Amino acid sequence: MPTVKTRTHRFKGTLAVTRRRLSVGVTAVAVLSLAGCQAENPGNEGGNARGGGPTGDASVGGSAAELVAVAHENVLIDLWADGTAAFGIFVPNERPPTAEQRRGGERPAPVYTREGGERLAQNPLYDFLFLNLEGGYNVEAVQAIAEGLRSPSAVSRKTLLVRIPPIERDGEAVTRTRIGEILAAGADGVVLPHVRNAEEARAAVSFFSDAGADVWSPSNPTGEILAMIMIEDPGALAAVAEIADTPGYSILACGIGSLTGALGGDREAAEAGNQEVLSHAKRIGVADMITANARDIEARVQEGFLALLMQGSGADETILIGRAAAGR
Numbered sequence: 670m671p672t673v674k675t676r677t678h679r680f681k682g683t684l685a686v687t688r689r690r691l692s693v694g695v696t697a698v699a700v701l702s703l704a705g706c707q708a709e710n711p712g713n714e715g716g717n718a719r720g721g722g723p724t725g726d727a728s729v730g731g732s733a734a735e736l737v738a739v740a741h742e743n744v745l746i747d748l749w750a751d752g753t754a755a756f757g758i759f760v761p762n763e764r765p766p767t768a769e770q771r772r773g774g775e776r777p778a779p780v781y782t783r784e785g786g787e788r789l790a791q792n793p794l795y796d797f798l799f800l801n802l803e804g805g806y807n808v809e810a811v812q813a814i815a816e817g818l819r820s821p822s823a824v825s826r827k828t829l830l831v832r833i834p835p836i837e838r839d840g841e842a843v844t845r846t847r848i849g850e851i852l853a854a855g856a857d858g859v860v861l862p863h864v865r866n867a868e869e870a871r872a873a874v875s876f877f878s879d880a881g882a883d884v885w886s887p888s889n890p891t892g893e894i895l896a897m898i899m900i901e902d903p904g905a906l907a908a909v910a911e912i913a914d915t916p917g918y919s920i921l922a923c924g925i926g927s928l929t930g931a932l933g934g935d936r937e938a939a940e941a942g943n944q945e946v947l948s949h950a951k952r953i954g955v956a957d958m959i960t961a962n963a964r965d966i967e968a969r970v971q972e973g974f975l976a977l978l979m980q981g982s983g984a985d986e987t988i989l990i991g992r993a994a995a996g997r
Contacts, residue, residue: 743857743893744796745828745976746885749956754970754995756988757797757828759980760789760814781810786817790827794988797828799978803862806834808850815855830895832860836869844873849880858895862924865905870898870915877917885919887954895919897958901927906942913949920976921950922958947973966991 741747748755762779770777781800789798800814811831818827831851836844848859861873877884877896885892896917900909901924913921923946929939943959950957951973958976961969966977966987971994979987 741885741893742826743828743885743895744826745895745956746893748796749975750890752975753997754975754977754991755796755828756977756979756991757795757799757830758789758984758988759978760785760798760800761980778805778807779810781807781814783813783817783820786814787820787822788817789814790818790820790823792985793824794985794992795827797830797857797976799860800829800831800856803832803834806847808847808854811851811854811856819855828857828895829855830858830860830897831856832862835863836861836872837863837865841872841876845876845879848876848882852880852882852894857893858897858919860897860899860920862899863901863905863927864898864912865902866908867911867915870912870918873898874915874917884917886917888916892919897922899924900942900946902931903928906945909942909946909949913946913953918955920956920958921946921953922976923947925959944972961987961991963987963990967994970994 745755760781763782763785764777764780766775766777786798789795798814798818800811802810811829815829818829833844833847833851844861851859859877864870864873874884874896877894882894882896883889883892884894884896886896897920898912898915898918899922900906900912905912906923906928923939923943925939925943928942929936932938932942947957956975957973958978959969959974961974961977961979963983963986966979967990969977970991977988977991
């Protein structure tokens with residue numbers, strides 16, 4: 670007899686998804702039962718940030734369509750569907766500035782190579798890599814890292830997210846083109862920083878549609894591509910509810926460092942904004958990403974952040990702490 674484990678996930682306001690993993694020999698099949706769900710989930714205390722309730726044996730009433738499906742290629746999506754936090758790091762610059770360059774204010778262009786991507790692919794702790802091109806767009810860097818992450822030496826499938834310059838800096842036409850280029854180069858998602866209002870959020874989502882991207886969102890749980898919107902300015906924070914309600918994206922996050930600077934260094938106010946963004950992410954059923962360190966990662970996991978981003982020499986140790994907090 671096959672071993673059957675049943676887990677229920679509720680996508681708020683969209684679908685109730687019952688996933689049964691049937692282990693038959695070495696073959697794993699996921700059977701999804703889809704049925705309409707209510708906009709609210711009464712009694713859901715301690716539920717996950719996807720808007721889901723507790724797990725257990727599932728019984729979905731009504732006429733459910735049973736579909737056989739494989740797990741997502743994008744590993745983050747299945748983690749988040751289970752309410753499980755994912756962990757990653759900034760892709761490190763392979764030619765960081767020297768001490769002399771830093772003293773002189775020089776900022777040489779960062780270097781990212783296929784070999785660097787291969788090294789990252791060999792670390793089992795990383796669920797995702799975050800390539801920051803906000804300060805300097807370079808599609809060749811995306812291709813190099815993507816090729817390295819998909820090398821035969823990779824220990825697991827890593828999700829590659831790429832942050833690009835904000836829409837306001839170079840305009841909508843350029844941003845639209847960049848999203849298409851980045852996805853064609855092998856990235857699994859694109860991060861839009863400094864989204865200022867709902868109009869820009871809607872424009873950002875439309876760029877993914879123009880690129881033909883199958884974006885994972887509460888209304889499209891079978892998608893594979895991730896679209897991330899960042900709230901980093903006081904004006905955007907004031908409009909966060911309207912921005913959050915934009916359909917068709919995957920991750921809503923507060924750039925707490927940028928927001929702190931925009932608020933004149935008021936970290937307490939920025940953290941309040943960060944928590945407000947988190948509450949909206951939970952409300953609509955998308956993930957929220959936050960940078961973390963060894964001092965705060967356990968708290969961030971408990972608060973419900975589903976993507977934890979680290980950097981520096983202590984990143985691996987921090988991830989180990991976070992994974993333990995997440996039950997991984």
